[in-house]
Each structure stands twice: as structure tokens, then as C-alpha cells.
Amino acid sequence: MSSFTTISSDKLARLIGTANAPLLIDVRTDEDFAADPRLIPGSVKRSHESVPDWGEELAGRSAIVACLRGQKLAQGTAAWLRQLGVQAETLDGGFEGWKDAKLPLIDSKKLPPRDAKGRTVWVTRARPKVDRIACPWLIRRFVDPNAVFLFVAPSEVVAVGERFNAAPFDIENVFWSHRGELCTFDVMVEEFGLKTPPLLRLATLVRGADTARPELAPEAPGLLAASLGLSRMYDDDLEQLDAGMLLYDAFYRWCRDATTETHNWPTGKAKA
Incomplete structure (x- = not known):
């Protein structure tokens, strides 16, 4: 399985919306999500704490993991996913980096x-x-x-x-x-x-x-x-x-x- 890798916001933006887009997983904490309840388009909110449980169903697929800034939660979750047979990368800069790039965000309240x-x-x-x-x-x-x-x-x-x-x-x-x-x-x-x-x-x-x-x-x-x-x-x-x-x-x-x-x-x- 591949080692630690990241993907830039610009590159991810080109993948979103296409048939071969990777799974997008948001592992921000509940507190961080409550502070800004928007989502990168196509992403699914998951808990980093239970990745050994939900990660098994993603075996054989590719995924991009984002936390608030692309640090410990995203990197740890991606590492766990790679252990489970998922080709997992992290989003460079995380949710905040995507937001700073002024790329689309979906209000989860909608x-x-x-x-x-x-x-x-x-x-x-x-x-x-x-x-x-x-x-x-x-x-x-x-x-x-x-x-x-x-x-x-x-x-x-x-x-x-x-x-x-x-x-x-x-x-x-x-x-x-x-x-x-x-x-x-x-x-x-x-x-x-x-x-x-x-x-x-x-x-x-x-x-x-x-x-x-x-x-x-x-x-x-x-x-x-x-x-x-x-x-x-x-x-x-x-x-x-x-x-x-x-x-x-x-x-x-x-x-x-x-x-x-x-x-x-x-x-x-x-x-x-």
C-alpha cells in the first residue's frame, strides 16, 4: 500500500464532479464542524475515532481525507485506511485550505x-x-x-x-x-x-x-x-x-x- 501522500485543493477540485472522483471523507471534530457546518462538495462526514469499523467497507477504493487543517486527524485516518486496503491521501491544508482557495462549499443545513x-x-x-x-x-x-x-x-x-x-x-x-x-x-x-x-x-x-x-x-x-x-x-x-x-x-x-x-x-x- 502506498505511503503518506497529499493532494492539493486545485487538483481535487478538478476531480470532484467526475465519474472517477475518489471518496471524500471529512473527519473534522464535532466542534470544528459546528463552527463551520459546510462541506467540500461530495464529501461525507465520518468520525476518525471509528475508522477501523467503517473503513473496512472502503477496501479497494481510493479516498481523500480532510480535517480542519490537514494535520493529525486526516493523516491518522488516512494511515488507518491504508492499513485496511484503501488508497488514501490527505487534503493539503484541509478544510481551511480549501476555504482559503475560495472553492465551493455546501451548507450542510440545506x-x-x-x-x-x-x-x-x-x-x-x-x-x-x-x-x-x-x-x-x-x-x-x-x-x-x-x-x-x-x-x-x-x-x-x-x-x-x-x-x-x-x-x-x-x-x-x-x-x-x-x-x-x-x-x-x-x-x-x-x-x-x-x-x-x-x-x-x-x-x-x-x-x-x-x-x-x-x-x-x-x-x-x-x-x-x-x-x-x-x-x-x-x-x-x-x-x-x-x-x-x-x-x-x-x-x-x-x-x-x-x-x-x-x-x-x-x-x-x-x-x-
Whole structure:
């Protein structure tokens, strides 16, 4: 197993939101967390004291551990994880270093209650198209990688939310829903403090596709076509969500890295 290593905030920021992002584990003390109850996007709060217990379930995976300043708690937890077969690194400078770099932070008070396994649970209408795939993608990639999504009959969303302690989204008259011209994806980007240039660009595409405004972005009709195609390919909403994760991974990476790239044909044709 590898020895002690660290990762910079800038490098970690490039990994967050991608399909191959490592597990992010926040081991700040309860007192430090209470002083600033925000989380690095995608991170899960764990206790350093019980790492021998919860660390076993992470064997074979990679993880980044952060405490307040990247010192004893993060380094000790990462060392324990390496003993358990986890490829664990620590975040250089810890939570404070990330904050000093002015990188996004999620207010944990905005998150719905977690279940007994530490997961957030969400509920929405069955047969998703655009927003109801885009929002789960955003949550799993930037908010809670272990989030659970329940797809139910439209008339039962609120009641299921109440009985199963799940946060309803993308229906009328709930917090996580359309606001004016904004779609639910826009609202989540705003409320979770994720207004980075790539996610704002992606939000424009989602809004255009979800609200029948293709003029908002040239790519919006393509997103709508792909979304409707997926909805015809899959009868199972969870299988559709799994396929949709790859779709939004691709659109996000285009928004982040490839908007200026073009292709010409034929390849050898001289420019006029």
C-alpha cells in the first residue's frame, strides 16, 4: 500500500464532479464542524475515532481525507485506511485550505435528513425526462455520492416524502422545484453554492431542454433529444438514471473542458 501522500485543493477540485472522483471523507471534530457546518462538495462526514469499523467497507477504493487543517486527524485516518486496503491521501491544508482557495462549499443545513446509513433520500415523479435525471446527477456528483432516489406516481410524491423521510423535488409547491424561469437544476446549483462556470453553463442547457426554450443554448435541443431517447429505451427509472449519469458526465466535461474544440472535414482540406 502506498505511503503518506497529499493532494492539493486545485487538483481535487478538478476531480470532484467526475465519474472517477475518489471518496471524500471529512473527519473534522464535532466542534470544528459546528463552527463551520459546510462541506467540500461530495464529501461525507465520518468520525476518525471509528475508522477501523467503517473503513473496512472502503477496501479497494481510493479516498481523500480532510480535517480542519490537514494535520493529525486526516493523516491518522488516512494511515488507518491504508492499513485496511484503501488508497488514501490527505487534503493539503484541509478544510481551511480549501476555504482559503475560495472553492465551493455546501451548507450542510440545506441537505435533507440522512437515513440510518448516512444517505440523503429524495423522491420525485416517475418516468423522468430532463430535470429529474439532471438533479440526481448533480446530487450524486457534488452533494451526496450515496444519495437514494425514489421514483413514484406524481400524486404520491409528497406523501411518500413524509412517510419515508425523503426530500421531494421537481414537483409544484416544494422547496426543490422550478422558480420563475429557473428549473429545479438551476435552483439546486444556486442553493448548494455550486455556481461554477461549468455548472452554470450546464444549467443553461438543462433549462433550455426542460422548459422548451431551445434558443437558450445551441446544445439544448441535443440534450432534450438524448433525454427523450433514454426515456424510451428504459422502462425502469433507476436503469434510466444509471444511463443518464453517463450522459450528464459527458455534457459536464464538455462544459468544463471542450467548449472551444471544433472539428473539420475533410481533415486535409486547406483553409480558404
